Amino acid sequence: MQWVLATIIVLCVGCAEQQIQPLPDIYPSVPSNFPPLPVPPDNPITPAKAALGKTLFFERRLSSDGTTACASCHLPSRSFSDAPNQVSRGVGGALGQRNAPTLINVAYRTTLFWDGRASTLEDQAKSAFMHSAEMDADTVAVAALLRSADYRGQWIAAFGDTAVTMRRTMQAIATFERTIVSANSRYDKFVRGDRSALTHIEREGMDLFFSSRSMCSSCHNGPDFTNDQFHNIGLFHHYFDRGRFNVTREPRDEGLFKTPTLRNVALTAPYMATGDSQKGLMSTLEDVVEHYNEGGTAFPNKDKRVAPLNLTDREKLALVAFMRALTDSSVLTNPAWIQP
Ligand code: HEC
Ligand code: HEC
Structure with a gap:
């Protein structure tokens, strides 16, 4: 902890005249x-x-x-x-x-x-x-x-x-x-040039994730795997939680929710805005991949990109393996963020 405090002080010299200050270096994962x-x-x-x-x-x-x-x-x-x-x-x-x-x-x-x-x-x-x-x-x-x-x-x-x-x-x-x-997952290391950071199956999953076949990255894109936009992915026949509609009152926004980041997604189950779908709790990444593979439940506002994928068992495993490689566990223990 000592060096942490010292770094803050050193880096803050000159802070006052800067409008937007760089994040102090104690946060080791500034990407x-x-x-x-x-x-x-x-x-x-x-x-x-x-x-x-x-x-x-x-x-x-x-x-x-x-x-x-x-x-x-x-x-x-x-x-x-x-x-x-x-x-x-x-x-x-x-x-x-x-x-x-x-x-x-x-x-x-x-x-x-x-x-x-x-x-x-x-x-x-x-x-x-x-x-x-x-x-x-x-x-x-x-x-x-x-x-x-x-x-x-x-x-x-x-x-x-x-x-x-x-x-x-x-x-x-x-x-x-x-x-x-946070940007210290094995995926980030791979992106920054460490070709050995991802295993074979994780790389297969990555290629599939970024492909036009899966369409995953058409919504989960950018450094945080989100376009910050709202979509319906066919989780329910009827949305008790009406999502984006509650804000805009536009019928086309019924059942739309913000694309979530996929960083550390392996650590944050259950999934989706309400943690579930028509079929019950969304408790694993396998459940999520199965949802997309089946193309979701019919719903008028469902995005066209969510459609049956016909993935093989190997491809499903690969997608899950890729999402697990987005884990940056240094977040969990960084003294800058945990309870003092
Ligand atoms: C049309 C845009 C779109 C496409 C295509 C898409 N997603 Fe999503 N994804 C979303 C939205 C929106 C949600 C949240 C939906 C909700 O909660 O109602 C979501 C949720 C998720 C979640 C849950 C994350 C969490 O923290 O709850 C995972 C995991 C996920 N998507 C992975 C994938 C994968 C893998 C693919 C490709 C097979 C994919 N997505 C394709 C928009 C999309
Ligand atoms: C009782 C549990 C609870 C407490 C306490 C709580 N949150 Fe949340 N937070 C949630 C839930 C649930 C959501 C999602 C709600 C929604 O989307 O309508 C959320 C959403 C958020 C989001 C939006 C993230 C995103 O990507 O959209 C931020 C930021 C956030 N909370 C910060 C805070 C802060 C700061 C506090 C303390 C002042 C706080 N929360 C207290 C449960 C909580």
Whole structure:
């Protein structure tokens, strides 16, 4: 931990005059093959703000009954998801309705939540914080906590004075989230030139994944294997959770959900927005591949690219093997992100 702190200090020299600061080097997996980290000009990353955000991310006292922190449903040890829970419990044991997504590389997402109802991490954090089934925050009590001696030092370090506001609280949490960058899977090593990083069958799976036969990469593309767009992949005959429709009220958006990242997907089962399909729990990558192989359930808005694939057993194994090679387990233990 010593060298970690030293690095932050060294790298922060000159931070003040930069609007958008590079992520400090303590985060060892900053990918060389990624675009620059998107950071809003009014909330530059500073080490002190990221540190405060981290404390807040693990702070159960932000919730109305003191039971629930962001980290209760986004566990670092589960790649910041709530695996193996299909849905999560918030304050008072309230059950949510959707599967908690991973937060790795979330800074790169242009749309947030399965239905895209938030577009900035600052707004997203506020909505989790206020949601009656998540943290149900009592803003007066939270403000008192953040003004108390417990937070005073960290607050001043992050913002320069003691003015506690909702906006700053969300800026700090969002800053912490932006630091969760991951690109250290065997697939990344392969992309960066280590031809031995993937096994034979994983390479077969990779070729199939990126082929026009499987069409996987027509939606799961870019560095995080997502186009950040909404599609229906034929999971249900009838969508009780109407997905994107809830945001746009357009019939063509009924049953559409955001393409999820596939990074660390082997660690975040069960799968899909509600963790299940017509056929039951989506608990393994094999279940997911079987779903695509069969072409999904008939539904008017189903994307044409989801159609029977006639994969051989070997091809199914290869696709699963490839997705397992997207695991970066350094995320789970990085001192920058785990509970202090
Ligand atoms: C009770 C469990 C729970 C708590 C507590 C919780 N989340 Fe979530 N989070 C979820 C679920 C479930 C979703 C997906 C909800 C949806 O799409 O409608 C989600 C979605 C997100 C997303 C969107 C990710 C994406 O790719 O779209 C972000 C970011 C996020 N949460 C951050 C946070 C932060 C920050 C906090 C604390 C302020 C927090 N969450 C608290 C369960 C939780
Ligand atoms: C038309 C766009 C599209 C295509 C083609 C597509 N996907 Fe998806 N994928 C999605 C969307 C959207 C979801 C989320 C659906 C939902 O929850 O309703 C998803 C979910 C997944 C998940 C679950 C991830 C998680 O965290 O829950 C996996 C794994 C997956 N897809 C793999 C694949 C593979 C492998 C292929 C090719 C055989 C493929 N996808 C083809 C759009 C697509």
